[in-house]
Amino acid sequence: MSKFFNYLKTKTFRRNLIIAAVSIITFLLVIFYSLGFYTHHGEGMPVPKLKGLSIERAIELLEAEGLRYQINDSVYLIDKPPGIVVEQDPDPNTNVKANRTIYLIITRDAPNIKFPDIAGKTFLEVRSILNNYQLKVGDTTYVSDVARDVVISSSFGGNAISRGAQIPKGSKVDLVLGDGLGASDVDIPNLLGLDLSEARMSLRGASLILGQVTFEGAVSDSLRAKIIRQFPAISDTLNKVSIGTQIDVVLSN
Template identity: 90%
Template sequence: MGKFFDYLKTKTFRKNLIIAAVSIIAFLLFIFYSLGFYTHHGEGMPVPKLKGLSIGRAIELLEAEGLRYQINDSVYLIDKEPGIVVEQDPDPNTNVKANRTIYLIITRDAPNIKFPDIAGKTYLEVRSILNNYQLKVGDTSYVSDVARDVVISSAFGGNIILKGQQIPKGSRVDLVLGDGLGASEVDIPNLLGLNLNEARLSLLGSSLRLGEVSFEGSVIDSAGAKIIRQFPAISDTLNKVSIGTQIDVVLSN
């Protein structure tokens, strides 16, 4: 044992120890620089920004840079159309080597839900219900009905939609509402060909008033003259008026 400790104190041991340490350090440096050279350490290309692009455009950019891609997942976002990149890994501007795989998350089609029961509810109630179901209010129109701002019918894609039918989340639902005037509107009577007295009786029966009376041409016997025009007249877009509306007439022999 004493000889061993005496050997440790010799110049030969110290020389061998130094040689061994230098050899180990040189070997480690060789390995480090060799790996760096082999893997092109510090070299690469920045990953392009893909978020917000369509998946088709994103693939074009990646292939142009010699990069691969893989769609890792898809999510539904109400405010984005399907096929839009929303996440990428690695992040934009990260240096990577050629042929590196870039992982993407894209948006997908909206899932279907059952349409809620909104018939007979007010516009404010329906707007809240549709919002809770992640649906949107589309166009609104009014029809003659005693109930004001109450949903008479609803449509999606131009077709009537009823409670329980499947509809994609985020869809726009068109609403037909009551105007609250149903009880106060009456059909416009056809006064053409009637004399003045007959017109008065017809208007009285419809709760309407006779308005301005005018004559066309030379009228000798006003009692025998017939109505040739009336205002408002019945048309494809107008067939009802409010109770008490006055109807103007033009008479002629």
Template identity: 55%
Template sequence: MAKFISYLKTKSFRNNFIAAISTVFALLMIAFFSLRYYTKHGQGLDVPSLKGLSYGQAISKLDELGLRYAVDSVYVMDKPPGIVIDQDPDAGTFVKDNRTIYLTINTELAPNVTFPEIEFKSLREVQPMLEGFGLKIGDTTYKSDVSRDVVLSASFGGQVIKAGQSLPKGSRIDLVLGDGRGSEEVDIPALIGLTVDEARFSLKGAMLSLGTITYEGEITDSASATIVMQVPLLSDSLTKVKIGTPINIVLSNKKN
């Protein structure tokens, strides 16, 4: 042990120790600078902002910067087709040359969805249901019915639709709802002697609808033709009908 301690105090040990430390330091420096060179430390660029650009504009910008890209597509309502709606990495991220940028493009063709069962459900229940299927509520009209704000029927493009039918995502669905007043009755208006326009105005005020229109004799001027018969007819035995009841009329140009 005494000899080893004596050796540690010799000039030869000090020289060997310094040489070993220098060798290790040199190796570390070589490894450090080699790694910097291999990874091009400090060389790269910031990812550009691509959201909102068209597909062509985004690709041109990436090509100019020497960046690769991969494309996926989704359908987002109320977004123009063909634009970039998402990117990864985000704009401003520092990346190496030749890095792949992932783009999400809004597709032009809306996927189809299956129309859900909504008849006889409340409007409050139907609204989130349609939104969950990617559909929107269009026009709502009311029809005489004992149920209030309950869906009686649905239509798309003027055609009645039923549960299970396929529709493009984002379609607007028109609904007919019950007004909750189906059991109420109103007075039958007297329409005889009125024109069609006057009858429509009168029926609307009475919350009734115009039914079938038939003609008596030769009609030379339909605008001035007057009603000579209505069904149901106001009489002593019948003075009221349910809200929404259609009133059929007969028109004639003959003067009474």
């Protein structure tokens, strides 16, 4: 044992120890720099921010950087149109090497649902029903009707829609409601070509009154005379009058 400790004190041991330590450090440095060279350590490019972009724009950016992409999944979000990037992996500004695949999650079209029964219900009831079905109230208009704030009709995209029809979730539904006042204006009937008896019947059905009756030219039989003019007449600017309005007519053979 004493010889071993004596050897540790010799110059030969110290020289061999230094050589071994230098060799190990050199070996480690060679391995470290070789791996860095082989793997291009520190080289790469930041991943662009793709969240919020359309998938078409995101693909353009990735291809311009020499990166690949893969759509991993799609989700429906009520407040975003389809085809919008909502998640990406790796995250923005992460350094990656060329040809790296970037994984994306995008939005998709809304699923269809069956339209609920809302006809004849009040606006407050309908708003609650639509909200439960993840639908929205769009434009509301009022028409003359004795029922106040009651849904008269509904439409989606300009077309009438009724119970059971398929409609995308999150859609806006336009409503026509009653104003509670009832009808105050009526359409002007076309009396031209009618005789007096027919005109009276037509006016009575429209809640209007036959006004002044005049004849043009020689009329031998007033019962067979036909209406050739009426006042007020139907025009591009006038097609409705108030209930009880008098309609004057001119007849001729």
